[in-house]
Amino acid sequence: MTNKVLNDYRFFDPHEIVGKIAYELYESVRNLPIISPHGHVDARILAENEPFPDPAELIVIPDHYIYRMLYSQGIQLESLGVPTQDGTPVERDHRKIWQLFADHFYLFSGTPTGVWLAHEFEEVFGVEERLNGTNAMRIYDHMAEKLQTREFRPRSLFERFGLEVLTTTDAPGDSLQHHKTLQKSDLKGKVIPCFRPDPVVNIGLPGWKNAIRDLSKASGIEVRSYKKYIEALEKRREYFKSMGAVSTDQGVESPYAHRMSPTRAEAIFKNALRGKATEKESREFTANMLMEMARMSVEDGLVMQIHAGAMRNHNIAVFKKFGLDKGGDIPVQTEYTRNMHELLNTFGNKSSFTVVVFTLDESTYSRELAPLAGHYPAMRLGAPWWFHDSIQGMTRYRERVLETAGVYNTVGFTDDTRAFVSIPARHDLARRIDSNFLAGQVARHIMDKQEAAGIVKDLAYGLAKKTYKL
């Protein structure tokens, strides 16, 4: 097949000695099962197992990695079919959307999105040419046809992808009904929830009161006080755990953690219920809830995840028209050494507790995060995240983290995606980059081949399994 877009040695160092070792290492992990310990795939997709509607609906419309880039070049989100909040009509002809996307596919040259899509097209759909304006409709038809087949139903893909565990991300008030359906199904592999309390923690968000109402309903506890709120959260964590959950997750602008007095917590909570909490109180409350969630994790054993450093909804006009997660979240400088001081001093010396920290500020890798993870028994450093989940980003991460934190204070790869069909592409890329990085270590005689052979397996599979107690 001389037309294949994907080269089997892709992403490896062009130097043949390094490339050869990289390829050997990669071959040893290429087909390992996939553990996806954190992500945003909707369990409903797998529970219902309906065919994906069409290529535009599958690939373009829901993926802010894609339309962020198109938007930056002057393409309106409406013309990409991204649904509006205010009912403004958007493009409904999905072939037109696909054509527009294909016309601008060159914008993704050298980006991880470009790399993942190339993998999806060829490995998942058998498309063996590069997408462009000319072949757009032919490829659309080819993919659309595939999507109607049984082999392209979500559960078939799940099994074909070799997924052993897929973790979703769920609100405290979620019934987890789709997880129930899946537990009763004959799906090979597990789909488990992750407890993400953000909607009930961010007392400044417009939807907070609704989220509290959902929490009350789901927990059966009338959440009218901070005390009841904590009880309800504990009860929901218990329920999530009973449904297979092994972890929680919090997205915060700053990782500042600080316990407040119960009296103060109660007062702020009541202010929030009256819709009168200030921004400062909101920040204090979040800092307090990092401490509380850590405390609960120490007690119930759920692994705590912290994703810090995004200023959400930077583009207010886009947020108002299209809602959350539309490509307008922008990282900010983030500080961990001082901000996590109280949390780590309170809980960080406990081996029974695990807190996995993710960052969008690469300058903290070698300065703060590797030294912290290389000291505190409870702390682990999460995989390179979001903008840094990329060839260069993963390489920088290894180069800045390994020497201080070693391999075993990191947690393996996390795809963190909502794009279901991109999962194998993302894990394949990570496995390739880790293989290549380790090959460089071997070729420079920093490690020997045997060490590298063990490590590559831990990075691809073992560490995720161990960290998340799967």
Next chain:
Amino acid sequence: MTNKVLNDYRFFDPHEIVGKIAYELYESVRNLPIISPHGHVDARILAENEPFPDPAELIVIPDHYIYRMLYSQGIQLESLGVPTQDGTPVERDHRKIWQLFADHFYLFSGTPTGVWLAHEFEEVFGVEERLNGTNAMRIYDHMAEKLQTREFRPRSLFERFGLEVLTTTDAPGDSLQHHKTLQKSDLKGKVIPCFRPDPVVNIGLPGWKNAIRDLSKASGIEVRSYKKYIEALEKRREYFKSMGAVSTDQGVESPYAHRMSPTRAEAIFKNALRGKATEKESREFTANMLMEMARMSVEDGLVMQIHAGAMRNHNIAVFKKFGLDKGGDIPVQTEYTRNMHELLNTFGNKSSFTVVVFTLDESTYSRELAPLAGHYPAMRLGAPWWFHDSIQGMTRYRERVLETAGVYNTVGFTDDTRAFVSIPARHDLARRIDSNFLAGQVARHIMDKQEAAGIVKDLAYGLAKKTYKL
């Protein structure tokens, strides 16, 4: 010519496959015309077209990149002939200055200045040996002789360098008389002004009132109020535009942009006229003027440039004795996500507006600037600037920017130089580094050759032309 200092494969990856692709890519752009969309060459030089006086006057005395390094090793600026503000006598024997420079030329090993000078010596002057203390006078004589020939007159060099557009940087009160002269000349290629309002924006600078006087004179508007000040600026922009300008530029310590009320602006402006503006008011005023300049750009179509992050005149003794731009400007941590929030929310969604942002803080490339440029239609990321306009600096830029912002949210190369004869050296270096970077992408199968071949041309030529609407 076995003595040649310059190797044709210089700066490429030593791996032969990568080097070969890099060379091919480079060959395809090596001789493209040069677009220099931002810099500090004095239009007078080309308007008058007098011979450059001698090598020391041409190369050493005006270039703070050079004497910064010499000064750091204990060489007095006076002994390099750098003119003083206070009349302290300086070395006037230019052969002595050249000898001193040559004696210390080893200090530039591995620096971009060293690389550019090697290019200038060999490619522009035909010097085929490395400068040192021994051959200093021989090389001086050789160059001095060349400088007296017709081929080395500024306009001859301009055409020999293949300059298609050269942009200067000019104060609002500048008459642009030299630009007029050049427009009437038969010079092949354009010399256009860029509107830089810094002297009239920085209300804290000693020369501010003089600059306001110049602005009044040039605009014919008596600038006695903020309102008149804005009118005068608009009028001068119009004039600059009529003289071919396509852009403005602002140098700011922080990119903080925030509109103030007209009343407050008026009050601060009047304080400034009375010499009573505080430092805080000065910062507020600058923030306001970023908003105003953006507003004007939206209206008149001039591309807005922001150069942020230098603390000017860090070395007060050097500043007092020698004045501005003497190597004592030092970068500071810079924040863009929050500081540019208002500007981008007000104007960033307009495709008709372009704001090009430059930074001295590389930690912001992947954290803030690439995500912002990869989202807002109006924002483009400027080329690696100043200390980062270097082999490693350009490589880091591509590695940190490409994956998130892609190629097309960047603007190609900007030399930003006041050293006229260094222009081809700088563009050649940038073309080589971009070719080498892209070759690495091809060799790793991230891009194919065809993609890289298109991109290298856009980086070397197309993007500058497009961004600056030339």
Next chain:
Amino acid sequence: MTNKVLNDYRFFDPHEIVGKIAYELYESVRNLPIISPHGHVDARILAENEPFPDPAELIVIPDHYIYRMLYSQGIQLESLGVPTQDGTPVERDHRKIWQLFADHFYLFSGTPTGVWLAHEFEEVFGVEERLNGTNAMRIYDHMAEKLQTREFRPRSLFERFGLEVLTTTDAPGDSLQHHKTLQKSDLKGKVIPCFRPDPVVNIGLPGWKNAIRDLSKASGIEVRSYKKYIEALEKRREYFKSMGAVSTDQGVESPYAHRMSPTRAEAIFKNALRGKATEKESREFTANMLMEMARMSVEDGLVMQIHAGAMRNHNIAVFKKFGLDKGGDIPVQTEYTRNMHELLNTFGNKSSFTVVVFTLDESTYSRELAPLAGHYPAMRLGAPWWFHDSIQGMTRYRERVLETAGVYNTVGFTDDTRAFVSIPARHDLARRIDSNFLAGQVARHIMDKQEAAGIVKDLAYGLAKKTYKL
């Protein structure tokens, strides 16, 4: 010896052209004498010249680089024999400690500690296999036997290591008796003190008053006022100088330097004597003492060193139980441009003064430190420090510093270690990495071989000698 763990080409670029040049450069400096201009070896060890007790006592128990990593993976410091402050019993069977260390030696894969230990085992002790749980006791016995021989006495090792100068770090109140002993001995090579006033500068530390008492005793000046305090410091510097000292050192969280009025200094000092100084006063006092120490260096010619950016004793429980320097020091964001403004403006233009600045914040290399060192005659940039004294760390340092500061505003390698037997491993690694970096420059035709050959010698030997006036 096919079993050897160490490859002679280790750490070089696998590309054969680069590797060959790197090897040639390395060969030219491999056996140069070692100058260790800053470190923490205890002079007593060499003065007494007793055999090192055993491998665990030599390698594991005193090295926080090692047990930091083991602790991060849940191994208790007590089980590693680390002495407690409160008398809690710790493991005393050193064979057990060694076994535990060996069982977890895989944690050091890819870390500088792993690399240094591999060198120590093979080059110093002749162990030609990789340490692991199985061979732990065999290697222990082999090393223990060696340690009892005359060849492994500290002074024999000192000479075998080719140490020309070893600098220790000493408190102002230290008698330097061990230095006296060594000066009278026939040791080939010098052991000199470095004046570190931290214990008497940090007025907030619990031990401060004791340190002042020691200072009084050592100086013969009753330190009851700030004035007397300064006098006593000056007198001790004089004494240190008479004992061969060429430098001072200060460890500070922030490099903020600011002179306070004598009245204010006197007032704060008296508050401190009464145990009533606030945290703010403590910070002010440190800032003042940076200015004072610089002033004294200008007067007495001692090179000033500043190590900035560690938050000490982050882990309070570990600090309370085990004391200082137990792996719980974590870097913080550090700012130099503004913080060092006053110090550099007051003293930085003097060529007679040298201030060597070290950082834990790599983002400042290209942004702040290289531009400052590339301008101020007095400033030099110290070697990559602590977490960044590593293969990648040293490479990043060169890549970010060379282009702006050149080679000659840096100071060569500093091992900064308290692990005596690791000294040759650390210098060997630095020489290899610098050789490899320069080989890359040569292979890319940025430098020629002759330049690189001179520079590699300066980096390995000449610059340390020159900077520290040895």
